[in-house]
Ligand code: C2E
C-alpha cells in the first residue's frame with residue numbers, strides 16, 4: 001500500500017513538473033515570437049541529373065535565450081496548441097522574402113525557396129489576402145503541404161485557397177509523402193508541382209527491397225502524371241546514387257548539406273556551391 005502511495009505521489013509530481021514545464025515553454029514561445037527569436041535556416045536541393053542547386057527548403061528554428069537553437073520537434077506541437085503555428089509560418093515566409101531580396105542585392109543566384117505551411121494556415125480564409133499583401137514574385141516560392149491537409153473537412157476552403165495560391169505563381173508540393181494513407185492518384189489530381197518522398201521511405205532503400213520498390217513506383221506514377229519528385233533524407237552518396245537511378249528528380253539530405261543559418265548558406269552559395277559534390 002505504501003508503495004502504491006509513493007508511486008502515486010511520484011506520478012503526480014512528475015505530471016506536475018511536466019505541466020509546469022509545458023506551461024513555461026508555452027509562455028516562452030509566445031514571448032519568443034514577440035522577441036523575434038524564431039529564425040529561418042535553409043537546406044539545399046540538388047537536381048539529380050545536373051547536380052545543380054535547384055531548390056531550397058526553409059526550416060524554422062527557435063533561437064532560445066537559454067537553450068540555444070531548437071528544432072521544430074521541440075516546439076511546433078505547442079505552437080499548434082497555442083494557435084500560433086500560422087503566425088510562425090507567416091514569420092518564416094516574410095523572412096524568406098527578405099532573405100531573397102538580400103541574395104539578389106548580393107548578386108547571389110538562389111533558386112526557388114519552399115516553405116512549410118501548416119494545416120491551420122491553409123484553412124485560413126484570409127490567407128490569400130495576406131499573401132497578396134506580400135507581393136510575392138512569381139515562381140520564387142513554393143508551399144509544402146502534408147497530405148493529411150487534404151483529408152479533412154473544409155475541403156472547399158482548401159481547394160479554393162490552393163487554386164488562388166497557384167494563380168499567385170506559388171508552387172504546390174506534397175510533403176512527407178508515403179507516411180499517410182492518402183491515395184497517390186487522388187493527391188496528384190491536385191496537380192502539385194512536386195511530390196516529396198518522406199525520409200522514412202528513402203532511408204531504408206539500400207537494404208529493403210520493399211521500400212525500394214515502393215519508392216520506384218511512387219516515382220513512376222508521379223512521372224507519368226507530370227509531377228516532379230524530391231527525395232528527402234538522402235543521407236549518403238549511396239542513397240543519392242540509388243534514388244537517381246530510380247528516376248527521382250531532386251535530392252535533399254545530409255549527404256549534401258544540413259539545414260544552415262542564413263550566413264552559412266549564403267557563404268556556401270557565394271563560394272560557388274551551386275553543385276552537389278558528386
Ligand atoms: P520536413 O518538412 O519533412 O523537413 C525535412 C526535415 O528533415 C527537416 O527537419 C530536416 O532537417 C530533416 N532532414 C533533412 N535531410 C535529412 C537527412 O538526410 N536525414 C535526416 N534524418 N533528416 C534530414 P527539421 O528542420 O527538424 O523539421 C522537422 C519538420 O518540422 C519539417 O519536416 C516540417 O514538417 C516542420 N517544419 C519546419 N519548419 C516549419 C515551418 O516553418 N512551418 C511549419 N508549419 N512546419 C515546419
Ligand code: MG
Pocket residue numbers: 057116144175
Ligand atoms: Mg517540408
Ligand code: MG
Pocket residue numbers: 175176196198232
Ligand atoms: Mg518533408
Ligand code: MG
Pocket residue numbers: 176198199232
Ligand atoms: Mg519529413
